[in-house]
Amino acid sequence: MLKRRSLLSGAAAGAAMVMVGPAHAASGHPSAPARRWWKEAVIYEIYPRSFRDSNGDGIGDIPGITEKLSYIRDLGADTIWLAPIFASPNRDNGYDISDYKAIMPEFGTMDDFEKLMTKASSLEIRIILDLVVNHTSDQHPWFQKSRASRDNPYRDYYIWRDSEQGRPPNNWPSPWGGSAWTSDAATNSNYLHLFSPYQPDLNWDNPAVRDEVFSIMKFWLDKGVAGFRMDAITMISKMPSFRDMTPKELQAPEYVYAAGPHLHAYLREMNDRVLSHYDVMTVGEAYGMHAEDIPLFTDSARRELDMVFAFDIVHVDRQGWRKVAWPLSKLKNIYAAAGRPKSRDSWNTVFLDNHDQPRAVSRFGNDTAPFREASAKAVATMLLTQCGTPFIYQGEELGMTNLPFSDLADFEDVQAPIEWDAKVKRQGIDPEAFFESLKGLGRDNARSVMQWDSSRNAVFTRAEKTWYRVNPNYTEINAQDCLQKSGSVYHHFRDLIALRRQYPALVYGSYQDLDPDHPGAFFYARQQGNDRILVLINMSDRGFTYEAPVLTTASLLLSSVKHEGAAKSVTWLAPWEARIYRA
Known part of the structure; x- marks a missing residue:
C-alpha cells in the first residue's frame, strides 16, 4: 500500500517557526447564509x-x-x-x-x-x-418490458440505438472501462449504460x-x-x-x-x-x-x-x-x-x-x-x-x-x-x-x-x-x-461534533487559510462576527515547532493530545497533533 510520507524534512521538520500576519486566502460571502x-x-x-x-x-x-x-x-x-x-x-x-x-x-x-x-x-x-x-x-420490470420488443410502451424508458456496421452506436466509453453500449439480441439493438451492463440508463x-x-x-x-x-x-x-x-x-x-x-x-x-x-x-x-x-x-x-x-x-x-x-x-x-x-x-x-x-x-x-x-x-x-x-x-x-x-x-x-x-x-x-x-x-x-x-x-x-x-x-x-x-x-x-454545535462559526463562519505555504501545518480560521475559531493541525509524521502571534492570546478549546501545564505551549506540535482555539 502506498503510504503518506512525512511532509517535512531536515531543518524544516525540527523548527518550522512562522509569523502569521493577514490571511492569505480569505473570506466567505459578506452576507451570512x-x-x-x-x-x-x-x-x-x-x-x-x-x-x-x-x-x-x-x-x-x-x-x-x-x-x-x-x-x-x-x-x-x-x-x-x-x-x-x-x-x-x-x-x-x-x-x-x-x-x-x-x-x-x-x-x-x-x-x-x-x-x-x-x-x-x-x-x-x-x-x-x-x-x-x-x-x-x-x-x-421497466427494462424487461423495454427489451421485449421495439414497439413496447416501455421501450422509450431506456436509451436504445442500432449498431453502426456491426460496431457500437458511438465510441462512448463507460468510466469503469469498456464500451457504454451493450448489444441485446432480443431486438438486435444496443442499450446505453454509463456504468455496468447490468445498469441500463433511464x-x-x-x-x-x-x-x-x-x-x-x-x-x-x-x-x-x-x-x-x-x-x-x-x-x-x-x-x-x-x-x-x-x-x-x-x-x-x-x-x-x-x-x-x-x-x-x-x-x-x-x-x-x-x-x-x-x-x-x-x-x-x-x-x-x-x-x-x-x-x-x-x-x-x-x-x-x-x-x-x-x-x-x-x-x-x-x-x-x-x-x-x-x-x-x-x-x-x-x-x-x-x-x-x-x-x-x-x-x-x-x-x-x-x-x-x-x-x-x-x-x-x-x-x-x-x-x-x-x-x-x-x-x-x-x-x-x-x-x-x-x-x-x-x-x-x-x-x-x-x-x-x-x-x-x-x-x-x-x-x-x-x-x-x-x-x-x-x-x-x-x-x-x-x-x-x-x-x-x-x-x-x-x-x-x-x-x-x-x-x-x-x-x-x-x-x-x-x-x-x-x-x-x-x-x-x-x-x-x-x-x-x-x-x-x-x-x-464526539468532542468535535459537540464543539461544532457550540460554536456557529464552525458552521456558518467564513474561511481563512492562515499559512498556505507551510509544508506540514494546516492552520486556518473560521469566523462569524466577532467569534473566531482557529484550527491548527500537524499533517505529518514529525513533530516541529510552530509559532504564530495570534495563538499567544487564544484559548485552547480542544486538542487531540493531552497537555499538562507548560506542555500547552503553542510552540511544539507533536506528530499529527490537532488543536482548536478561540481567538
Missing part, C-alpha cells in the same frame, strides 16, 4: 450490508441499524444516510435497483423500515435515502420516466424520510446527438456525461414538482462536475439541489487510475477555494470517506503504528471544521483502515474486474502497478464489515461467515474498545 437544519446537521452514512446483522445470515439489515441508533446518536450525528435499501439483484451492491417501492429482502421488510423510522424519530434522528435514478437494474427525456421518478420520491417522502442522496444525478441528461467523442473528451468522458443540455431543467422540475413541498434536503453526487459549477446546482435561488458531493478532495491522490503522492498545499488550495463561495446560498459538503472511497485514515493520514490514532484524530479535526455539512462514514469514527489485498479475487466490487479488464488486458497497463493502485483506491476498502467488538467476526454477525471480509485488525480497532478509552478516535469525533 440562511440557516437550515441540514447545514447544521452531522450526517452519518450507513452501508446497510456491512453495518449490523440482526438475524444471523451474515448480511447487515435494517433491524441491525435500528439496534444501533443510540450508538449513532451518542456520537452526536443527527442524520443518517442509508446506502440503497431497495429491492435489487445486487450486481452492484444495491445500486442496481429492481423495485423502488420495495425493501431488499436480505435487509428486511417495509415494516422493519417503518420501525426504524419510528425509533429514529424518537431519538431526533433524520433519515435520508440513496436515490439511484440515472439507471436501474436490468432486472427492473431516458429522462421521456416525460413518463420523470413522472415515475417523482412518484417514487413522493412515496418515500410521505413515509417521513428527510431527503435524498442522489447517485450519479449529473448524468441524467444525455447529449442528444449521440455523436462520437473527440480524443480529448475521451480522456475524461465523465465531463461530457455531466454536461447534458437539460440537466438543470430536470432538476428544477424535480424541485418544483416534489422537493419544494417538503422540508427536506438533497445532496447530489456531482460526478463529472467542475468545482466552479457548484453554484449552478446549489444556489437556492435556482431551486435545484441543496448540496453536491464534489470530488476535488478525494481525487487529491489520483492521477487517472494511479494513486500518487500529494503535497499538503494541494489539499489546502482545494479547501481555500471551497471557502470562497460564489453566491450567498451555495452550500458545501465535507467528506473524506464513503462507500465508494478508501478509508480516510489510510488515505489522508498514516494507518500504521504508532500514527494511526493520532492521524485519524487529525483528519477528523479537518473534516469537522471545514466549510459545509460534514458526512461521516461508518467506522470512520473508529479510525478503521483499508483492507489487506493479495489477489484480484479478494475484491467483491463489480467495478474491480471491469477496470482490470479495461486497463490491464486491453490497454496493457502494468498489472503490478495497477493492482497497487487498486489496493489503495478500491471501493471494497470501505465495504468491510463494521468492527463492533474484538470477538469473532467483530460481533457484526453471529453467523459463521460474513457476506464480505472482516478486516483482520478488528481485534485492535473496534467500537467497544474505542468507547472504553477516553482518548480514543471515537471520543475525539
Whole structure:
C-alpha cells in the first residue's frame, strides 16, 4: 500500500517557526447564509450490508441499524444516510435497483423500515435515502418490458440505438472501462449504460420516466424520510446527438456525461414538482462536475439541489487510475477555494470517506503504528471544521483502515474486474502497478464489515461467515474498545461534533487559510462576527515547532493530545497533533 510520507524534512521538520500576519486566502460571502437544519446537521452514512446483522445470515439489515441508533446518536450525528435499501439483484451492491417501492429482502421488510423510522424519530434522528435514478437494474420490470420488443410502451424508458456496421452506436466509453453500449439480441439493438451492463440508463427525456421518478420520491417522502442522496444525478441528461467523442473528451468522458443540455431543467422540475413541498434536503453526487459549477446546482435561488458531493478532495491522490503522492498545499488550495463561495446560498459538503472511497485514515493520514490514532484524530479535526455539512462514514469514527489485498479475487466490487479488464488486458497497463493502485483506491476498502467488538467476526454477525471480509485488525480497532478509552478516535469525533454545535462559526463562519505555504501545518480560521475559531493541525509524521502571534492570546478549546501545564505551549506540535482555539 502506498503510504503518506512525512511532509517535512531536515531543518524544516525540527523548527518550522512562522509569523502569521493577514490571511492569505480569505473570506466567505459578506452576507451570512440562511440557516437550515441540514447545514447544521452531522450526517452519518450507513452501508446497510456491512453495518449490523440482526438475524444471523451474515448480511447487515435494517433491524441491525435500528439496534444501533443510540450508538449513532451518542456520537452526536443527527442524520443518517442509508446506502440503497431497495429491492435489487445486487450486481452492484444495491445500486442496481429492481423495485423502488420495495425493501431488499436480505435487509428486511417495509415494516422493519417503518420501525426504524419510528425509533429514529424518537431519538431526533433524520433519515435520508440513496436515490439511484440515472439507471436501474436490468432486472427492473421497466427494462424487461423495454427489451421485449421495439414497439413496447416501455421501450422509450431506456436509451436504445442500432449498431453502426456491426460496431457500437458511438465510441462512448463507460468510466469503469469498456464500451457504454451493450448489444441485446432480443431486438438486435444496443442499450446505453454509463456504468455496468447490468445498469441500463433511464431516458429522462421521456416525460413518463420523470413522472415515475417523482412518484417514487413522493412515496418515500410521505413515509417521513428527510431527503435524498442522489447517485450519479449529473448524468441524467444525455447529449442528444449521440455523436462520437473527440480524443480529448475521451480522456475524461465523465465531463461530457455531466454536461447534458437539460440537466438543470430536470432538476428544477424535480424541485418544483416534489422537493419544494417538503422540508427536506438533497445532496447530489456531482460526478463529472467542475468545482466552479457548484453554484449552478446549489444556489437556492435556482431551486435545484441543496448540496453536491464534489470530488476535488478525494481525487487529491489520483492521477487517472494511479494513486500518487500529494503535497499538503494541494489539499489546502482545494479547501481555500471551497471557502470562497460564489453566491450567498451555495452550500458545501465535507467528506473524506464513503462507500465508494478508501478509508480516510489510510488515505489522508498514516494507518500504521504508532500514527494511526493520532492521524485519524487529525483528519477528523479537518473534516469537522471545514466549510459545509460534514458526512461521516461508518467506522470512520473508529479510525478503521483499508483492507489487506493479495489477489484480484479478494475484491467483491463489480467495478474491480471491469477496470482490470479495461486497463490491464486491453490497454496493457502494468498489472503490478495497477493492482497497487487498486489496493489503495478500491471501493471494497470501505465495504468491510463494521468492527463492533474484538470477538469473532467483530460481533457484526453471529453467523459463521460474513457476506464480505472482516478486516483482520478488528481485534485492535473496534467500537467497544474505542468507547472504553477516553482518548480514543471515537471520543475525539464526539468532542468535535459537540464543539461544532457550540460554536456557529464552525458552521456558518467564513474561511481563512492562515499559512498556505507551510509544508506540514494546516492552520486556518473560521469566523462569524466577532467569534473566531482557529484550527491548527500537524499533517505529518514529525513533530516541529510552530509559532504564530495570534495563538499567544487564544484559548485552547480542544486538542487531540493531552497537555499538562507548560506542555500547552503553542510552540511544539507533536506528530499529527490537532488543536482548536478561540481567538
